[in-house]
Amino acid sequence: MAAILRGDVIWADLNPTIGHERSGRRPVLILSSDVFNDRSGTVIAVAITSQEPRAGFPLTLSLENEELPKRSWVKINQIRTLSVQRMGERITRLSPENLARVVAGLNEIIGG
Numbered sequence: 001m002a003a004i005l006r007g008d009v010i011w012a013d014l015n016p017t018i019g020h021e022r023s024g025r026r027p028v029l030i031l032s033s034d035v036f037n038d039r040s041g042t043v044i045a046v047a048i049t050s051q052e053p054r055a056g057f058p059l060t061l062s063l064e065n066e067e068l069p070k071r072s073w074v075k076i077n078q079i080r081t082l083s084v085q086r087m088g089e090r091i092t093r094l095s096p097e098n099l100a101r102v103v104a105g106l107n108e109i110i111g112g
Contacts (some may be wrong), residue, residue, distance in 0.1 A: 004037045004087060006030055007099045009048065009068065011088035014080070022047035022078050027091055029074055029102065043087070046102065047078040058105035067092040076105040 004010065008030045017023040030037065032044035050070040053060040061074045068091065094102070 002090065003034070004030055004043055004084060005034050005093070006032065006037070007094045007096070009066075009091045009094060010045075011091065012045065012082060012086045013088070014047065014082075014086070022049065022075060025088070027068070027072070028080075028082070029094060029099075031079070031103070031106070037084070042081050042083055044079065044081050046106075047075040047080070048072050049075055057101075058108040061098070061101055061105055063094070063098060066094060066098065074102050074105075076102055077109060079106065 009027050010030060011025060012028045013025050014023050014028075027048040028045035029048060030043050030045050037043050048063070048068075050072050053073050053075070059075070059077045061076060063072045063074060066072070
């Protein structure tokens with residue numbers, strides 16, 4: 001498997017899930033650092049959805065002008081640590097500006 005890098009959007013199998021967690025095979029955005037991804041066997045990621053959200057930033061961020069097959073939103077409040085074994089093929093890489101906006105949204109949610 002190719003290296004998993006921060007900012008990559010990758011297909012991932014999120015099953016099994018509980019409650020309101022995003023489920024199924026869906027794109028995720030990798031937030032963890034390249035070194036962490038390479039050495040830990042896990043990644044820290046947030047789910048991406050094509051369903052228009054009810055909540056705006058900082059809970060979700062529209063991904064316009066990105067190379068995604070559908071109009072999409074990052075579910076910033078759906079952060080998970082995932083095994084690299086859940087990762088599939090790479091879809092695209094987020095622009096540095098959108099990646100920074102996702103991190104800023106996460107910082108708002110967790111009080112950073």
